[in-house]
Amino acid sequence: MKKSIKSIISLLMVLAFTLAMAGCGNSDNNQGDTINETQGETVGGSTGEENEGNGGAAQAAPGEKIVNVGVTDSLGGINPFAIDQTEINKYAVGLMFLPLVELDKDLNFQNMLADSITTEDNIHFTVHIDEKATWSDGTPVTAADVEYTVRRLASPVVNNTTLMLYAFEGVGDDGYVEEGAESVEGIRIIDDKTVQFISKYPMALTTFENTYARYLHTMPKHIIEKFGEAELTTADWFNHPDVISGPYFLTDYDNDHYISYTANADYWKGAPRIDKLNIRIVDASQIYAGLQSGEIDITHHTMTAVPQEDFESIEALENVETVYGAPITNQSAFIQTANIPDAKVRQALVYAIDRQQLVDQLLKGHGEVVDGFLSSASPFFDESVTPIPYDPEKAKALLEEAGWDGSQTLRFYVNSGDNTFVNGAQVLVAQWAAVGIKVEVQTVDLATLMTIAGTTDYDILAVQYTYAPVDPYPDVDWLLGGEGSWTGYSSETIRDALVKTQETSDVEEIKALYSIVDKTVQEDVPMFSAYIISAQGAVSNRLSGAQPSAYGFFNDVHNWDVAE
Numbered sequence: 088m089k090k091s092i093k094s095i096i097s098l099l100m101v102l103a104f105t106l107a108m109a110g111c112g113n114s115d116n117n118q119g120d121t122i123n124e125t126q127g128e129t130v131g132g133s134t135g136e137e138n139e140g141n142g143g144a145a146q147a148a149p150g151e152k153i154v155n156v157g158v159t160d161s162l163g164g165i166n167p168f169a170i171d172q173t174e175i176n177k178y179a180v181g182l183m184f185l186p187l188v189e190l191d192k193d194l195n196f197q198n199m200l201a202d203s204i205t206t207e208d209n210i211h212f213t214v215h216i217d218e219k220a221t222w223s224d225g226t227p228v229t230a231a232d233v234e235y236t237v238r239r240l241a242s243p244v245v246n247n248t249t250l251m252l253y254a255f256e257g258v259g260d261d262g263y264v265e266e267g268a269e270s271v272e273g274i275r276i277i278d279d280k281t282v283q284f285i286s287k288y289p290m291a292l293t294t295f296e297n298t299y300a301r302y303l304h305t306m307p308k309h310i311i312e313k314f315g316e317a318e319l320t321t322a323d324w325f326n327h328p329d330v331i332s333g334p335y336f337l338t339d340y341d342n343d344h345y346i347s348y349t350a351n352a353d354y355w356k357g358a359p360r361i362d363k364l365n366i367r368i369v370d371a372s373q374i375y376a377g378l379q380s381g382e383i384d385i386t387h388h389t390m391t392a393v394p395q396e397d398f399e400s401i402e403a404l405e406n407v408e409t410v411y412g413a414p415i416t417n418q419s420a421f422i423q424t425a426n427i428p429d430a431k432v433r434q435a436l437v438y439a440i441d442r443q444q445l446v447d448q449l450l451k452g453h454g455e456v457v458d459g460f461l462s463s464a465s466p467f468f469d470e471s472v473t474p475i476p477y478d479p480e481k482a483k484a485l486l487e488e489a490g491w492d493g494s495q496t497l498r499f500y501v502n503s504g505d506n507t508f509v510n511g512a513q514v515l516v517a518q519w520a521a522v523g524i525k526v527e528v529q530t531v532d533l534a535t536l537m538t539i540a541g542t543t544d545y546d547i548l549a550v551q552y553t554y555a556p557v558d559p560y561p562d563v564d565w566l567l568g569g570e571g572s573w574t575g576y577s578s579e580t581i582r583d584a585l586v587k588t589q590e591t592s593d594v595e596e597i598k599a600l601y602s603i604v605d606k607t608v609q610e611d612v613p614m615f616s617a618y619i620i621s622a623q624g625a626v627s628n629r630l631s632g633a634q635p636s637a638y639g640f641f642n643d644v645h646n647w648d649v650a651e
Contacts, residue, residue, distance in 0.1 A: 120638035130433035143339050144365045152649050154630065157383035158390040159371045159504045161533050162342040165237075166325040167304040168245050171537055174390050174553070177249035177302065178641055179346050179366060183331040184304035187214060189234075191639035193462075194557050196296050200228060200305055200332060200641070204296060209589065212284040212295045213277070221355045222307050224330050235308040237274050242266060244316040250302055251565075256285045264446050266316065274348050291589045297558040305332065306342040334359045334645040342534075344368050359645040360632075371506040375400050378407050384630050384649075388412040388622035388637040391506045394448050399621055404410060407625040410635045413464040414455045418508055418617040419552040421566065425575040426546045427497070431489040432524075433612035436547075437475045439522045440515050446618050449511050453621040459605025460563050462619040465556035466594055469602035476611060482522040497546040498524045500539055503530040507552060511617065512549065521645050548573065549617065553637060560588050563604060576613035 146154035160175035167184055170176040181189075196204075202217040216506040222227035239245055241252045243263040253262040257272030264271055273285040284295070287573045307330045314322050327337055332357070335348035343613050346366040350359040369377065375397040377383030388391065393401065401411045415582045422433050443498040458475060461468045477520040486493075498534055509530055524546070531539065554562050569577035591597060608614065624635020632646040 092595050095594050095622075100395075116372045127556045129233040143341055143347070143506070144345040144367060145338060145349065145363040147363060151362065153363040153365065154361050154384045154633075154647060154649065155365045155367050155377075155382060157359060157367050157369055157374055157377050159392045160371065160390045161368060161375070161504065162340065162346060163534050163537070164342075165337065165340055165346070166320060168240065168247060168325075169320040170266065171249060171534075172280045172388075173533065173537070175366070175368075178390070179337075180304050181333065181336040182348055182364070182641060182644070183328060183333045183337055184306060185333045187300035187303055187305070189301055189642055190297070190555065190557070190638060191642060192634070192636035194638065195526055196293075196300075197639060197642055201300065204292070204300055206292050206295070209289040209291060210286050212286070212290075212292070214279045214282050214284065214300070216282075217355075218280060219355050220332065222330050222332055223336075223351050223353050225353070225471045226307065226330075227279070227308060228305065228332055230276045231279075232308045233303070233305050234271075234276050235312065236306045237303065238264065238268060238271050239306075239311075239316065239319055239428050240303075242268070242272060242316045242319075245319050250299070254286050254288070254290065258496075259355065289589045291558070291560070291592070293558040294560050294589060296406075297333060297433075297555050298561040305521055307332075329434050331630040335364055337480060341368075354645055357645050360648040361644075364644070370396075371504060378406055378625050378627070381406065381627065381629075385633055386626075386635055387640055388624045388635050389416050389551065391622075391624070392507060392625045393625075394506045394550070395451055398451050401623065401625050404625070406629075407627055410626065411453055412622045412624065412635070413556075414462045414619040415458070415464045415556055415637055416512075416551050416553045416620040416622055417462065418549065420547055420549045420617055421540075421573040421614045422544055422547055423575055424572075424613050425543050425570075426544045429489045430611050431485040432491055434475070434610075435482040435485040435489070435491075435522065436519065436524065437612055437615045438478045438485065439524065440518045440617075441477040442474070442616075442618055443477070443643060445511050445514065449507050449514075450620060453623065454618045455621075456617055457605075457619055458609040459601075459616070460554050460608070461601055461605060462556065462558050465559070465601075467556075467559075469598060469599045469605065472602060472605050472609065475615075478524050479518070486523055490548075491523065493523045493525065496527050496612055498529060498544075499549070500529045500531060500536060500545050501527045501534050501549050502530050502551070508617070515617070542576065551620070559601070560585055567608075574613035576606055578610065580607050 135477045163171040167180050185200040188196045191197045203215045206212045240247050241264045241520045252258045255273030275283045312328050334354045338347045340346040348364040352358045371394050456474045512528050519526050584600040588600050631648045
């Protein structure tokens with residue numbers, strides 16, 4: 088199963104992500120912006136004059152509580168049918184339209200819209216919607232809402248390219264059903280609150296939960312069925328939806344500066360205690376000043392790329408608590424193997440760089456070096472996979488064996504919003520130059536980086552990517568999926584190992600299978616990890632019920648509160 092980055096985050100987060108998706112950076116449009124609001128008296132947010140870049144962000148009225156979440160990601164979009172699934176997009180939409188489940192900070196799946204997801208054969212997945220779940224207009228959330236949302240996501244007119252639905256019966260290998268389809272064989276309504284997904288092949292429950300249930304933002308059928316399929320990606324309703332299942336209504340947004348919300352007083356899990364919420368998109372250099380002044384109340388471990396030079400200053404702030412996360416965000420470098428086909432050259436790229444130096448100097452020791460996709464935070468991490476060492480002489484020997492003449496200049500694309508790695512990229516370039524590899528860095532914003540990633544018009548592309556420690560399978564399968572993937576690389580050895588991870592629940596067996604993947608990646612180097620980040624987060628002492636985390640950040644946002 089193939090899945091694009093998320094949170095962007097993920098990741099990139101992501102990609103984030105985040106992927107992390109998961110993936111994480113802000114637009115160049117933020118460069119030079121300043122935060123100059125006056126701190127409000129009753130809350131940790133701002134109430135004074137806004138700078139030009141953040142002029143539309145929500146302000147607190149007298150007696151209202153407002154919280155500002157500081158991130159360095161740029162927003163790709165807010166429409167659930169059109170978003171790119173970077174982490175900021177996922178969370179921005181999830182505040183309005185809950186996913187079925189979400190991971191929590193301890194990497195357990197927490198029920199959100201669903202109250203159970205089960206399978207007996209890794210083919211049939213039964214999702215039960217919480218009996219209490221209602222839309223903000225009082226209408227119950229039903230299985231029909233879920234089925235209709237998925238069916239429209241699979242429409243060739245909607246042309247969603249991120250939630251790869253071809254894994255399910257009745258969906259074509261291209262991920263689509265017929266235009267105007269009235270049903271999908273693999274998405275069946277059992278009763279008002281129960282819907283069943285039927286996979287074409289075995290899929291681990293964690294993969295279904297992590298790949299689909301976390302990213303399926305169910306929409307209200309009784310509202311959106313009035314739109315034609317072509318309108319689902321363009322209708323203005325999605326810019327300010329008035330019927331939601333989540334804790335906050337969207338009030339306004341600017342892709343490069345802010346996303347503003349107001350509380351859903353009828354939220355079925357309980358009315359939010361915070362009246363207004365802003366996700367404020369700022370340059371990484373503004374995070375420290377915003378935390379210090381109280382204009383930023385909390386940061387996120389993967390959506391907020393805090394410059395390493397500010398780590399100690401933030402730790403010293405008396406008005407915030409600093410929280411370091413587990414090493415899960417991978418500063419991944421993807422090599423387009425169609426442009427660098429010789430594995431010896433790709434190996435040389437890794438031997439030439441001192442990755443531990445990057446951890447020590449760029450991350451102040453808050454991170455680790457691994458090869459492959461899994462970090463020590465994963466239950467499937469194999470510590471016997473020793474990372475390729477820094478050995479410039481070995482790199483030169485490999486280049487000589489490959490017949491590398493040094494005349495080619497490699498194009499290295501980096502997220503401009505990740506200030507730490509923008510600096511780190513220059514270190515890599517210098518170390519590559521020392522062994523005879525010329526590399527030119529191109530810094531672009533996250534949205535542009537994701538566009539470039541969909542082409543082969545790069546040689547190396549770096550982005551923060553958070554592979555879910557409990558289920559890296561979908562991301563690895565996509566990233567090493569051959570032509571059309573970010574690496575252009577495929578391996579039968581890796582594919583066979585990945586398939587087997589879906590057929591067993593034995594942790595040690597799965598660990599051995601992912602070890603095969605990481606060892607093969609180490610040998611062929613279609614990607615490498617510059618480092619794994621133990622991200623720094625911070626939260627205002629005035630904010631309760633909230634803590635920086637890579638996962639589960641907004642799960643209980645309705646319980647966040649600020650001191651009066």
